[in-house]
Amino acid sequence: MSVVVDKAKCIGCGACVVECPVEALDLVDGLATVDPNKCTNCGSCVTVCPANALSLPEGAGSSATKNSDAEKGEAKEFNKSEPLPDSVKDYAKTSKKKEPVVAGGDVWSGVWVIIEYKHGEVAPVSWELLGEGRKLADAIGCDLCGVIVGQDLDPVISEAFAYGAEKVYVVDDPVLKYFRTEPYAEAITDLIRKYQPEIVLMGATAMGRDVFPAVATRMQTGLTADCTVLSIDPETKLLLQTRPAFGGNIMATIQCKKRRPQMATVRPRVMAMPERVEGRQGEIIREELGISEDEVRTKVVEFIKGDAKSIFLDKAEIIVAVGLGIGSKKNIEIAQELADVLGGTIAGTRGAVEAGWLSHDQQVGQTGVTVRPKVYIALGISGAIQHLVGMETSDFIIAVNNDPDAGIFRVANYGIVGDLFQVVPAMTQEFKKRLQHGVAK
């Protein structure tokens, strides 16, 4: 008898393959497979499997299993399939600043946030990450630094301090006027090599997801894309990076144990915005760019401002979706007003598309786009299964429908049973009031 793989649970991560001392395990077609002739039932693999997919056969391996019993108990505890505890926040709250503890026992120290500055604007996710970075830096006991790469950056530097950076690294050069992978990767990599941060974060935007893989490759380190939760393991001080996997069907927590820096891109709008404190100051460190225009083999020809309506529907953070219940093309204005207040994107059902009210690239569902926004507001949508499969993994769902038995209510966090023509304008007003209030504050 040998260790048993539960094929329904195995995620093919390969952790067990590395762990097995006798090379009895192998990944075949993305699933762990055991060679029963080699397996000694030592139980090592069972303890490392993050998915609880491995078990020893009844009554197997007496002495060997005993040894790892304690460990196994721990592993089971760890594997409990419940949402990730808010240990980050709690931990950050309770821990005082301590002596720097550097994960891996090397010289890498500090949490860095790469601040995205493009077309004269800072991507808000950069500030969200300074807020999140603060918690991580406090949990580790290290500095929080901002990195700004581009041209004419002075106004951005003071903002970075206002949002909580203690130090700001700046590379200001005309070659960096437009974002291009080569010079940006060069600037960021040079800074990392020289100052050796432990953790480097950036928004999972078009820019972040372009330049970070380039930087990680140059540094030969790990990168976790599109994270939604970050925390510090209280014992090892390693960064725990959690992201949706398999089309949002499961969440996976990922670590980069041995290489530095630990790098992650983070989805916009999942982390809270930190408080902005005017007049905060810090250290500014300026570096030269190590590449000249002649060496850059990409050129930006022109920029055509969107029409960001349907662009990035699958990446939209807030979606206001309409179904046949909206009644006519003209009525979509009601939904559009709500979307405008929230900075959201309009989408809809196949019904609404077939009625000619929306274009096909705005269709959510089985034969349209699959979306996973932070907020999905469904207006006059019945909730047919073909629609639900395209949006049910959204983080937060609100539905307005006048049929109390509509299927959409089964997936909605809040469902308003009512006439959308009355409810939606009221919501728009309500959001307007509060958002204006918030900004004024």
Place this chain on the structure above:
Amino acid sequence: MHFLVCLKQVPDTSEVRIDPATNTLMREGVPSIINPYDAHALEEAIRLKEKVGGKVTIISMGPPQAKEALKKAMSFGADRAILLSDRAFAGSDSLATAYVLTVAIQKVHESDPVDLVFTGKEAIDGDTAQTGPGIAQRLGFPQLTYAIKVRDLNDGWVTVERKTEAGREVAKAMLPALITVEKELNELRYASLPNMMKAAKYEPEYWEAKSLPYDTTQLGLKGSPTSVVRIFPPPARSGGDKIDGMKDPQGAAAMVVEKMFQQNIIMTHPLAKGGKH
């Protein structure tokens, strides 16, 4: 001109479901498909070949069964297909995967220089979007990501339209270069009958780790700096509260909005800002 497409066989994640009773992935009977973004990458390479002449080579890393994806790709009009398959590659994360593919591309490049490499913007089973840029870095090629249109291929430069949050950026790169593609790039074709017949007989080349000059410490699990330490189901849907908005639509709307702020679902600054765009 020599076009090279990196292609991955993936489980169709839109078919992957969680078993609500056991909270585990149900993968039985999930069909394997060509990663949809890669299919558009292949389509573009074939279109360019038809326009300017040349050939299309496909490289895939995967288990022996991935051969089927390569044969399918041949039926659309590719000229050569290489499958990198070895136990040593198993468990590679995106850093290691890019390494495996790069060394193979370099070998192809030596005997038959590559002008343009295409990859999908991401794989639907991992959506990390890291492999393409990783290959570009290792090859030393400039990269253009998220292409939605190839405008021009001329005089040693390729010009594309890229999709970004704020709009379309037109950018060009000096060849040889690498492009990662979005689905909007083109419409997929159907395989032609002669190509289908050719593909049916075609056997992809099969390269193992030892047929290439790999540094084995950079392969597979050993060469992968990241590891999954835990998986869990996403926070379950609460099923939700139903609020009566028939009698008092105003009150119902106010209450839901209030709750969203309370729970930090909507936060003041970024949204207020986003709204102005």
